[in-house]
Amino acid sequence: DSGVTQxxxxxITATGQRVTLRCSPRSGDLSVYWxxxxxxxxxxxxxxxxxxxxxxxxxxxxxxxxxQFPDLHSELNLSSLELGDSALYFxxxxxxxxxxxxxxxxxTRLTVT
Amino acid sequence: GIQVEQSPxxxxxxxxxxxxxxxxxxxxxxxxxxxxQNPWGQLINLxxxxxxxxxxxxxxxxxxxxxxxSLLYISSSQTTDSGVYFCAVKVGGGADxxxxxxxxxxxxxP
Numbered sequence: 178d179s180g181v182t183q184x185x186x187x188x189i190t191a192t193g194q195r196v197t198l199r200c201s202p203r204s205g206d207l208s209v210y211w212x213x214x215x216x217x218x219x220x221x222x223x224x225x226x227x228x229x230x231x232x233x234x235x236x237x238x239x240x241x242x243x244x245q246f247p248d249l250h251s252e253l254n255l256s257s258l259e260l261g262d263s264a265l266y267f268x269x270x271x272x273x274x275x276x277x278x279x280x281x282x283x284x285t286r287l288t289v290t
Numbered sequence: 291g292i293q294v295e296q297s298p299x300x301x302x303x304x305x306x307x308x309x310x311x312x313x314x315x316x317x318x319x320x321x322x323x324x325x326x327q328n329p330w331g332q333l334i335n336l337x338x339x340x341x342x343x344x345x346x347x348x349x350x351x352x353x354x355x356x357x358x359x360s361l362l363y364i365s366s367s368q369t370t371d372s373g374v375y376f377c378a379v380k381v382g383g384g385a386d387x388x389x390x391x392x393x394x395x396x397x398x399x400p
Binding site: 179210212219220221222223224225233235265267269275276277278279280281283284286 | 333
């Protein structure tokens, strides 16, 4: 158990819908990262937050957005969902910036039908 | 961006065998991690090793940062070692997350 929690574990929804994925980092960690794992793209970095502020952006679509709240939990919002958004979404956390070891949550498996 | 290449892509071994997995990267890094993704999809931290050598039980890893590669050694393989092994790096000096290789798919047969 990494100490990073994610909910829900599974999510099935239809095209065009909007969903929210939630992540709680390890106790004491200030950075939260979101990654997407799909069959064609592999594991890709989406976005990083540090202590409530956006720190870095990767290959995140404009339809996707995230935020980190004062209690340091984070949410990833995915809207206007397409079939190609079906993937495993991971949250990770680290004590500070990305040079520090990142610990991954169990992931949320999103299926868009 | 930084390129991360892992080899071999697939590896099938008998229980008890030893193996070496390689990760080459194209730029200087200040974070390098090895993960094991088990059949349930969970990413398990194996090593945080931007440079040097570490050992943890039957597993060990070495990163030669100046030559831009890292090696993961698995000795006396067990069936529970099966899964996909990922190397992930963060390029030095940039604000970014981890860049993952495509992984090595390891199957340990009893």
